[in-house]
Amino acid sequence: MSRLPSRAHTSLPWRIHAIAPDFRLEDVWALPTPGGADDFPHLVGLFTEAGGHAEGGSAEGGFITSPVARALFAIRWKLGALLGWDAPDAGLGARVPTLRDRLPEDLRSDVPPSRHPRFTAVYQTGDEWAAEIANRTMHGVLHVSWVPDGAGGHRGQLAVLVKPNGPLGHLYMAAIKPFRYLGVYDNMLGTIGARWQERTASAPRT
Template sequence: MRVPASAHTERDWLIHEIARDFEVEDVWEIPAGLTPETFPRAVEELASGDPSDSPSAISRFLFAVRWQLGKLLRWDDDGRGTGGRVRSLAERVPTELRGTPPEAGPASPFTPLYLTHDEYAAELANATVHGVLHLSITPEGGGHVTRMAVLVRPNGRFGRFYMALIKPFRYLFVYPALMRELGTQWSRYGATR
């Protein structure tokens, strides 16, 4: 379920320092019942996944369209992402946290940045946007709540237009299906909430 941005911004996350020039685009609660002990396993599963393998046919279709548009319009070409158009946020990660996240799977568009006991961050950059996927786990209501925040730095007017154009698709199809999928996958780790 989508939650207010304040659910993310009011917490003292490391990502606020690392991505201080990014905007919070979306914050979603994942009905997963994770604990601090199971959080790293869930992160590893996410990092090794492929977004185009979603059980949701609509999500798979939208990702396929996006990847095809990216190829056609060269949005994802070398030089359009980190190390090209933008510098990687890995340079801002504290030295002691470098190398902490699990490696991304070959189909993942994200590059992991760091993993702590209660947060994980990965980045992606292309011709439209430089984005961060942030997962967190927080004690709440006698258990823990797992949230996903998406932080972005659009690439100029075109990037802002692109983000506005895909917003209805993210809210109606992509994120709700992803939250259900992650909640189902991760609930096998044992709910405490």
């Protein structure tokens, strides 16, 4: 896996810093998505179309393919249903306002629709795309960016920001941390890399 230090995200002038200053940075990952300077829209498309790859629109959005990781997600959604973590009154516009309410005027344009079953797009620029999720345990942000790779090209970068909801949220984030590193992120990044290769291989050449 290609986990990066926090400064790989915090040292760059992303708009998300001013939009979500009260969120903590949980993880930063280098994505296996090499490309050129103008390829960021293709990466955004990979994420906004992710739900279309999922079996029956599954909650993990199509990037989780291993049986073990899928089982972990199934347990999580079952617990959420039993405990009311994912009820409508626990989500965006109910328990917490959407981050779109915080956007400056120049970011308030429409963002591409997403087929991801859990995340709602917040904004998009030429090198940033952010989406959010909220439930009873936390309010989270998925931040995807396009950064120079140091070798004349570019690659994607994924940052996860969270705002835990009180003691329950802090306990929840601590409890799931080992599972994220042992079974989820490696599978997710591998799937993203494979889908990126498929996308770039089928793209028309100019």
